[in-house]
Amino acid sequence: MKIPATQLRVILVTIVAVISLIFLILLYGITYEHISSTLSTSNKLMHANNVEIELEKLISQLKYAETAQRGFIMTHDSTFLRPFMKSRAEIESCFAHLHSLLAKDVVQLKHLKLLEQTVNSRYDLLVHNLEGAGQKVVVPHDLKAKLEKGNKKLESSIQIMNDMITYQDESLRTLEKKHIESIINTPIIYFTIVVITLIIFTFLIYKLDKERKKLIRMNDELIITNQSFVHAEELAGLGNWRHNFQDNKFTFSDNFYALLGLTPGEKELNLHTFLQMVHPSDRLDVINVFRNAYRNYQPFVLSYRIHSKENRLKYIKSIGRIINDNNNQRYLIGINMDITELVTSNKQLEMKNRKLELFNADLASFNYVASHDLQAPLRKIQMFISRLNEVELPNVSSLGKDYLKRIHASAAHMQILINDLLMFSRTNAGNKKFELTNINKILHHAKEELTLQIEEKEAEIISDDLPVINAIPYQLQQLFINLISNSIKFTSEGTKPVITINCELVGKEFIAPEEEFPSESFYKITFTDNGIGFETLYSEKIFNLLFRLHDKMSYPGSGIGLAICKKIVENHNGIIEAWSEPNKGSKFFIYLPANLS
Amino acid sequence: MANKPLDIILAEDDEDDRFFFKEAIEKVKIKTDLTMVNDGVELMEYLKNPENGKPHVVFLDLNMPRKGGIECLEEIRANKEYNDVTIVIYSTSASDNDIEETFVKGANIYIRKPNDFKILQKVISEVLSINWQYHTSGLNKEHFVLSI
Structure with a gap:
């Protein structure tokens, strides 16, 4: 399993997710900042408007008072006095309002104080004029001067108010300018952040999707592997189980149940119920092994017998050991194998x-x-x-x-x-004990054995230098004795037997390329004689047990000699062949493995 | 001293074989004094009897009732007194096992019973003319089985 690679991918995805989260928070921060700045700008605008409205109101009240004063002076009608008095109260409330509006603005407050003074002195003047008008006859010249003075006061009040409005406007304009500037940048920032976040999210989704697909693929593979495993268990007669130490839960594979002759889940299985199925004489062994596994964490291999549900005696081989998984959970895992066939076939073999x-x-x-x-x-x-x-x-x-x-x-x-x-x-x-054997010596001993025959028939034996091979000495000697004595025996009367023994090394393809031979090269030892020979068609039959070509009187023999030769050569993983024609002598070819091990 | 007959014992259960052996040894030019016993038990009793002198050569058949040749060979060789007695195995069998075993257990020579009377004469004469006192030291397995 590629656990490190998987972990790496998980870390990557987490990092990407964290980054996009940071971007989102950033986006929220910027948005909040912008909204609150817009809100404060509009607040300030409203504030400025309010100030202007109050100031306008103030001017109109002043003018109203002026008009009322003039009306009274001209008519002496006291009904004009009432609006005048009312305007006075309005102006007071205007000032109070303005005070609260401009409480934080130092410059405007100065302006406001000056305005208040001017307006108050204007009012004093108006009141004075009104008193004068009420008590005595108005002197036109005096009145004119007083009115001019009042006018001037009014003008200067208006002037102050205009100043205030101008100032207010100016500060509003700078505010607006700033606001607009920041508002122009906002979409770009928004757009950038959104695009980046989208890219990251797309990447994240792509990655997650890839992971998901990989997981699905892995899952599929796991399902297939699991299936193969189930089949493998069935085929091999295996069953696996595990015991979780933490939750004391046993898990058994389907074939584990099958081994016990149960259908999966048919019976509540645990150590206790399992032990009941173990053959009574083996139970103690099983218990000991499990005890040792649980107490000392010893792995085990054990063979024992069980009685399956259908009461069949089965031989089971168990292996088990303790493992820890990634979550540090400890398990005892085990595999049971049905070795009944093996045991019975072993017994049969025995x-x-x-x-x-x-x-x-x-x-x-x-x-x-x-x-x-x-x-x-x-x-x-x-x-x-x-x-x-x-x-x-x-x-x-x-x-x-x-x-x-x-x-x-x-x-x-x-x-x-x-x-x-x-x-x-x-x-x-x-006993077939192979040992390094010098064939020259074998030939020498064979000749010694045959001394009588050789001398009697005055036979001549000519041989190459022969090799050392891995062989069963006494059998090889028998082979040489049989072949040489055959050659001496089957010679026509009056002919001195001449036997030539040649040896050469040949590759295995030379003899039987299609057959499996334990050696790559062979010694080909050829026995050539000048004997009576035989029909070529008998070249295979002559090696058969009790096969004879001649009557006992002319050539006594058992018909076993060449069969022994064949057996001996086969014992040496070799081949023996013969070739002959009547009166042309015979050739016997022996191929013996040349390897010395 | 030179004319003193060789003391020879033949342990052989087969009457015919005893007959052939007796006939053959009489025809051998060497002077001999032949004692014949029917099996291993008789042989050992004979050897243990102090009245009987120590023989020069014992011909020992392998396959005998009661006590076989191999057992006798072991018992004789276990007794130091009989160290210098020549033991000739005289058997029908020529199996490698018997040859190997008797050689290892200290027999001096192995004769396969011949199927021709003349050869039997020749074999006995050959065996008896070996001067065993000098021959024993040069014992080897190659010459253990006497081939005529």
Whole structure:
């Protein structure tokens, strides 16, 4: 599993998410800042408007008072006095209002004080004029001067108010300018942030989607793997289980149930119920192993028997060990294997082996019987014949002599048969101990064994220098004896046998490329003689047991010699072949593995 | 001293074989004094009897009732007194196991019972003419089985 790569991706996604979150907070901050600045600008605008309205009101009240004063002076009608008095109250409230509006503006407050003074003195003047007008006859000249003075006061009040309005306007304009500037930048900033956030989010979504797809793919693969695993378990006769130490929960695979002859979930399984299915004599072993696993965290391998639900005896092999997962949860995990077939086939094999051993022992005792008990009477028959021939021959008729001769020949043949059969069975079983063998020595010993025959027929044996091979010495010697004695035997009368032994190294493709041989190269040893030969069509049959080409009188033999040769060569993982034509001599080819191990 | 006959014991259960052996050894030019016993038990009793002198050569058949040749060979070789007795295995069997075992257990030579009377004569004469006192030191397995 690529856990590090997965973790890396998770970290990346988290970083991207955090970055986009920061951007969002930034966006919110900027937006908030802008909204609040817009709000304060509009507040200030409203404030300025209010100030202007109050000032306008003030002017109109002053003018109203002026008009009322003039009306009174001209008419002396006291009804004009009432609006005048009312205007006075309005002006007071105007000032109060303005005071509260401009409480924070130092410059405007100065202006306001000056205005208040001017307006007050104007009012004093108006009141004075009105008093004068009420008590005595108005002197036109005096009145004119007073009115002019009042006018001037009014004008200067208006002047102050205009100043105030101008000032207010100016500060408003700078405010507006600033506001507009910031408002112009706002969309660009918004747009940039939104675009960046969108990009990051797109990236995030893309990444998440990729992860999701990967997860889906992994999940699919896991499902398939799981399925394969289930099949594998079925096929292999395996069942797995685990025990979580923290929540004391057991989990068993479907095939685990199947091994016990249960359908999945059929029965509440735990250590206790499982142990009940274990064969009583094996139960203690199982308990001990589990105890050791739980207490000392020892892994285990154990074989035992169980009785499945259908009461079949099954042999189970269990392995188990303690593991910790990534979340630091501790489990005891185990695999059970049904080894019933293995055990039963092993038992069968053991039984067959025992039978084979018995059979082999029988064969060995047969060998002994053949070699000893069967030969002893035969040998005695031969002995008596030899005694008869020696001592009693003058007393025997010619017919009796002929009978004696035939008995002797038959006994000799039986002796050969017994010996050869014994030899053949020995090459079958026998001890097959391979050792490094010098074939030159083997040939030397073979010649020694055959001294009598060689001398009798004046045979000549010419041989190459022969190699050292890995072989069973006494068998190889037998092979050489059989082949050489055959060559000497099957020579026409009056011909001195000449046997040539050649040796060369050949590759395995030279003999049987399609077959499996344990060696890459072989020694090809060729025995060539000048004997009577045989029909080519017999070149394979001559190796068959008890196969003979000649009658016993002309060429006595058992028909076993070449069969022994074949057996010996096969014991050495080699091949033996023959080639011949009548009266052209024979060739025997032996291929023996050249490897020394 | 030179004319003193060789003391020879043949342990052989087969009557015919005893007969052949007796006939053959009589024809051998060497002077011999032959004692024949029917099995291993008789052989060991004979050897243990102080009245009987120590034999020069023991011919030992392997396959005998009651006590076989191998057992006798072991018992004789276990007794230091009989160290210099020549033991000739005289058997029908020519199995490698028997040859190996008797050689290891200290027999001096191994003869396979021949199927011709003349050869039997030759074999016995050969064995008896070996001067065993000098021969024992040069014992080796190659010459253990006597081939005629």
